[in-house]
Amino acid sequence: MQTITQITGSGIPLLLDDIDTDRIIPARYLRCVTFDGIGEHAFEDDRQQDPNHPFNKEQFQNGKVLVAGRNFGCGSSREHAPQSLMRWGVQAIVAESFAEIFFGNCTSLGIPAVCASRDDLRKLSAAVEANPALDVTVDLEALTVSFGGESISITMPEGARSALATGQWDFLAQLLDAETGIKETAAKLPYLNAFSA
Amino acid sequence: MAEETANDRRSDVVLPCVESVPFICPVAPGATPLETELMSDKQNLFNKVWDLHAVGTLQSGQTQLFIGQHLIHEVTSPQAFEMLRERNLKVMYPERTMATVDHIIPTENQARPFADSLAEEMMSAIEQNCREFGITLLDLDDNRQGVVHVMGPEQGLTQPGQTIACGDSHTSTHGAFGAIAFGIGTSQVAYVLATQTLAMQRPKVRRVEVNGELAPGVFAKDVTLYIIQKLGVQGGVGYAYEYAGDVFDRMTMEERMTVCNMAIEGGARCGYVNPDQTTVDYLRGRPFAPQGADFDRAAEWWLSLASGPDAEYDDIVTFDAADIEPTVTWGITPAQSVGVTQNVPSVASFPESEQKLIAEAHEYMGIGDDQPMEGTKIDVAFVGSCTNGRISDLREAAAVAKGRHVAEGVRALIVPGSQLVAKQAEEEGLDKIFTEAGFQWRAAGCSMCLAMNPDKLQGREVCASSSNRNFKGRQGSPTGRTLLMSPAMVAAAAINGAVTDVRKMLEPAAV
Ligand code: SF4
Numbered sequence: 001m002q003t004i005t006q007i008t009g010s011g012i013p014l015l016l017d018d019i020d021t022d023r024i025i026p027a028r029y030l031r032c033v034t035f036d037g038i039g040e041h042a043f044e045d046d047r048q049q050d051p052n053h054p055f056n057k058e059q060f061q062n063g064k065v066l067v068a069g070r071n072f073g074c075g076s077s078r079e080h081a082p083q084s085l086m087r088w089g090v091q092a093i094v095a096e097s098f099a100e101i102f103f104g105n106c107t108s109l110g111i112p113a114v115c116a117s118r119d120d121l122r123k124l125s126a127a128v129e130a131n132p133a134l135d136v137t138v139d140l141e142a143l144t145v146s147f148g149g150e151s152i153s154i155t156m157p158e159g160a161r162s163a164l165a166t167g168q169w170d171f172l173a174q175l176l177d178a179e180t181g182i183k184e185t186a187a188k189l190p191y192l193n194a195f196s197a
Numbered sequence: 198m199a200e201e202t203a204n205d206r207r208s209d210v211v212l213p214c215v216e217s218v219p220f221i222c223p224v225a226p227g228a229t230p231l232e233t234e235l236m237s238d239k240q241n242l243f244n245k246v247w248d249l250h251a252v253g254t255l256q257s258g259q260t261q262l263f264i265g266q267h268l269i270h271e272v273t274s275p276q277a278f279e280m281l282r283e284r285n286l287k288v289m290y291p292e293r294t295m296a297t298v299d300h301i302i303p304t305e306n307q308a309r310p311f312a313d314s315l316a317e318e319m320m321s322a323i324e325q326n327c328r329e330f331g332i333t334l335l336d337l338d339d340n341r342q343g344v345v346h347v348m349g350p351e352q353g354l355t356q357p358g359q360t361i362a363c364g365d366s367h368t369s370t371h372g373a374f375g376a377i378a379f380g381i382g383t384s385q386v387a388y389v390l391a392t393q394t395l396a397m398q399r400p401k402v403r404r405v406e407v408n409g410e411l412a413p414g415v416f417a418k419d420v421t422l423y424i425i426q427k428l429g430v431q432g433g434v435g436y437a438y439e440y441a442g443d444v445f446d447r448m449t450m451e452e453r454m455t456v457c458n459m460a461i462e463g464g465a466r467c468g469y470v471n472p473d474q475t476t477v478d479y480l481r482g483r484p485f486a487p488q489g490a491d492f493d494r495a496a497e498w499w500l501s502l503a504s505g506p507d508a509e510y511d512d513i514v515t516f517d518a519a520d521i522e523p524t525v526t527w528g529i530t531p532a533q534s535v536g537v538t539q540n541v542p543s544v545a546s547f548p549e550s551e552q553k554l555i556a557e558a559h560e561y562m563g564i565g566d567d568q569p570m571e572g573t574k575i576d577v578a579f580v581g582s583c584t585n586g587r588i589s590d591l592r593e594a595a596a597v598a599k600g601r602h603v604a605e606g607v608r609a610l611i612v613p614g615s616q617l618v619a620k621q622a623e624e625e626g627l628d629k630i631f632t633e634a635g636f637q638w639r640a641a642g643c644s645m646c647l648a649m650n651p652d653k654l655q656g657r658e659v660c661a662s663s664s665n666r667n668f669k670g671r672q673g674s675p676t677g678r679t680l681l682m683s684p685a686m687v688a689a690a691a692i693n694g695a696v697t698d699v700r701k702m703l704e705p706a707a708v
Contacts, residue, residue, distance in 0.1 A: 017554050018430060018530050022668045026675070027647045031301065031315035033275035033322045045675035071431040074464070074530075075668055076647075077366040078273065079382035100434060100466050101366055105382035118550075159398050163257040172284070174255055175392040181252040182289070182394055185263040189249065191356060192265070195487060195494035 003167035004110055007092040008137040009064025011128035011147070012054050015121055019068060020075035021102060025084045027076075038080055039087025055088070059132035065145075067125045068095035070118075073102025082106045092138040094145055094154065096121060107160045110169050112140055120145075120152035140165050241504040242471055243402045243437045246377050250360045252394055259396045265359035266376075267294040267389045269332070270345050271301060271323040272649070273364030277386035278326040286391045291331040293393060295354055296323060298337060299344045301649045302642035304612055307337060316650070330390070341484075343615020343641045346370040346583035350454060351617055353483025357472035357499035362389050367583050367665065369460040372469030373453035374476055375502060377437065379467055400466045401435055401511035404504075406442035409518035414700035416593065417452035418585060418663070418683035420444060421459040422524040422534050427516065430532045433465030436512070439504060440470050444518050450479040451589045458584045459665050462531040471503035523699055525570050526667045526681040528558035533667075534681070537698045540567045561669055562678050563657070571696050573680065577660040578609040578636075578691035579672075580684045582646035585663035586614025588621050590684040594663075595627045597688035597702055603635035604694030610652065611636050612644040636691065648673025661690035 029041040043055045054060045066085065072095040073081060082105045085093070092112045106113040116124070127134055127147050136147045140161055144151045163169045186192050240248075252261040269277075274296070281288070288294065301316040311317040320337075327334040335341045341352060346367050349355040357375035361368060366380035385395055405428075407420060425432075438460050445453060453470045460468025470476075477496045480486040487495040522536035533555075535541065543566035544555045559565065564573070580586070580594045591613065603609045611631050613619035619641050622628055628638045645652040646664040653673025654660055660672055660679050667679035680696065689697040 020530075020666075020668045022647075022666070022671050026670055027649045027673070030272050030649060031313070031319060033318055034279065035276055045670045048675060071434075071464070074430060075366065075462075075666060077364060077368075077380040077382055079276075079364075079384060082382075097431060097434065099431070099464065101380050101382060101461075104385065108382065108384035157398060159255075159257040159259040159396075163255075163259075163396075166256065168256055171255070171396040172280075172286075172388055172391060175261060175388055175394050175396065176286075178252055178261055178392075178394070181261070182263060182392060185250065185252045186290070186393070189263070189265060190498050191359060191487075191495070194491055195498055 001167040001170050002110065004112060004164040004169065005140050006137060007064060007112065008135055009091060010060070010062055010133055011065045011067055011124070011136045012060045012063035012090070013067050013125040013128045014054050015067060015069050015125045017069040018071045018074055021073055021078050021081035022075055024073065024081040025078065029084075030078060030080050035080065035083040035087065038084045042084040042088040062089065064089060064091040065136040065138060066090045066093045067121060067128060068093060069121070070096040072098050074099035077101040077105070079105045082109050082111055086111055094121065094124065094138065103160070107163060107169055108171065110164065112138055112156065112164055114138060114145070114154040114156045116145065116152050116154050123150065124152060238505050238507045239509045241402050241439060241508040241510060242375055242469065242502050243377055243439065245502055246358055246360065247399060249358070255396055257396065259398050261394050262360060262397045263394050264362045264389050265293065266349070266354055266361045267393070268345050268349055268354070268361065268363040268368070269294060269296045269386060270363075270365065271298045271319045273383050274326065274386055275319065275322040276383045277364070277390060278330065280384070280387040281330070281391055288330045288332065288390045290393045294332045294390065295349070296327050296332050296334040297342050297345050297348050298323060300643045300647065302337065302640070303650050304639035304642050304644050304652060307640060313651070340616045340620070343617065344583045344586060344643055346454070346458065347586060347614030347618065350374065350450070351483070351615055353480055353486030356480065356486065356495070357476060358502045362395060366461045367458050369465070369467045370454050370458040370583055372457040372460065372467050373450055375469055375472035375499065377467055377469060380461060400437045402439055403433070403436045403512040403514065404439045404441050404510045406513065406515040407440070407444040407518050408442040408515065409444070411444060411518045411521060414523055414685070414703050415521050416683040416685060417448060417455040419521055419524040421456045422526065422531065422681065423521045424516065425459060425463040425532045426524070426534045428463055428514065430462065430530045431464040433460065433463040436465050438463070438465040438468040439510070440468060442515070445470050446473070449589065450475060451587045454587070455584055459531065462665055472499045473503065523683065523686050525686065525696055526679070527562060527564055527570060528555070529561055529667055529669050530558070531665065531667060531681060533558055535570050537571050537686070537696065540569050541565070543567050571698055573696040574659065575661045575680065575690050575695060576607060576658040577654060578603070578607060578687050579612070579645045579660055579662040579664065580687050581610070581612030581614065581644055582664035583614060584665040585684045586612060586618065588618050590663065591618065591622050591627050592625070594684040594688040595630045597685050597699060598634040598636060598692065599630050601634055601692045603691045607691055607694050609636040609691040610639055610645060612639045612652075613641045616641050634692070645672050647671060661687045661696065663687045
């Protein structure tokens, strides 16, 4: 599996708090059996209602690094949300904090979701607004985001960080490797053994 | 004053990030069985259950956790089965996954094929996938079908001491039984299907105590909304919540489910209540619960899992039941709520860093500073969902609706959480009470909780709703507005055409 240590690309400034996954991808676009084509509906309703939404703006169309606020991705567990962002072109998200299910979904898709302080996010967001073509680099080894000569520090739970950095973020193969351990665990669970285990 | 307390508390618990918590194993690796037993007095239920299900530690440091019960539905599973096909994998324990259909089910015309061809395609997909991979599906033609979090407990699939996962955030509901239950994404659904395990970081455990007695007219929904209001929508990030104290001890299983259901809305990874005699009594005789002598052994084990008096926690917060009144949300997150007798808080009453968000909520909702909550006009009323679509919820709504009539111009829907709930309600004559009062009596499903089926708000309609999310656009119209409240409060709002303190309506017409 691909190791993910550095993502470089232009930014998308969306420094808002409590953005829930219903807003990222409205429920009507969950009526599907594949994730194909879901990218074009990212933030559909917000975009309809706000012509100035960053996802509507020409200059941010090629953004790879999304800059968001507190509690990003709260609400519904729908993986359709990070799937739609990924298919839109987002490859990394820098926010003040993330809702946990969303964070886990990002990790299993190979999207680093990293945290920075509010002040640093303001700086980053302002720099992106001022120069939409600016290269922003998210570095999972150095734990920094650098842009135009500036660098801010980021945090990420070590488990997820190392999973991405070592290319172990698709957990399926690792989980399957433990087949013996899985069977042993099942064998000692009272409720799988007529409560006499 | 109250606002200040809420904010103080919130700033206490807001975490800068979902930081990994170095976990200190409560049982030393080389501990003898006796030491383990002695030390386990200090273990809370969460950690006992977690340890029992830990398969091992992954290279990333995360735990590989065995999932005892997996539940799936039509929306978040098709891509997971596709992943299995692509990799040529089987379902490892097909008997540990139960499937049902709920999110896209029309509640009026259920003839197949559905009028919505996309919904029909999803139905065919889950039917085909379950057939192919050997999973039991409680389909529309099976009278056990219902919203996944109503069906699981009702069938006795949900039991204390289990780990439960489902591709749906409100999986936290099952914690009411002393299970640890996680909502997961679609890739993780594939992991559970293929390996019966997940890669997870152990959360911390916060005990949330509510002591004292709830006043009449104050329901489990009000308790859970109140806790979220006080701790904030992300106050629980990094935590599992143990709900404890007098109020939860006295609650029925259905009330505990309402509370745990919304743990996720407070940011917690899951929520649970310790199993007790109420739990055991609820499970006895349910189709998938153990039977006969097995049941007695099971009950003994279940009760032994409860956190003891010496159990340790990473954090404890306490609330007084007397401070809770019927609660209504005014904004666009489940934490933006007030007691029904209070006013909508002004933008200026929030710390400066919050004001932009609060102003955005005011604008979207079309409400102003200090506007009284009571009297807010509504267009639609919805009783249903995995939060409040069980029989006790319908009884509470019916007690208010009986002998009264829905206000003119209000569209009011009652959507039972499962076919069995519908059947029970019909046997009790609740459907008649509702239809005579001008409510529409619908078939079981998620319906207007997320509006993936034809039940939707139109334009900027305001909906009094017993569901769990008031996010922008949640109920099907991109500009629709949602006020969350208890089922009794929804019925009261339907009848008056406006938010009403249900306590005024309970006494004279009490049944
Ligand atoms: S009722 Fe609502 S919250 Fe519950 S499972 Fe259905 S859509 Fe999700």
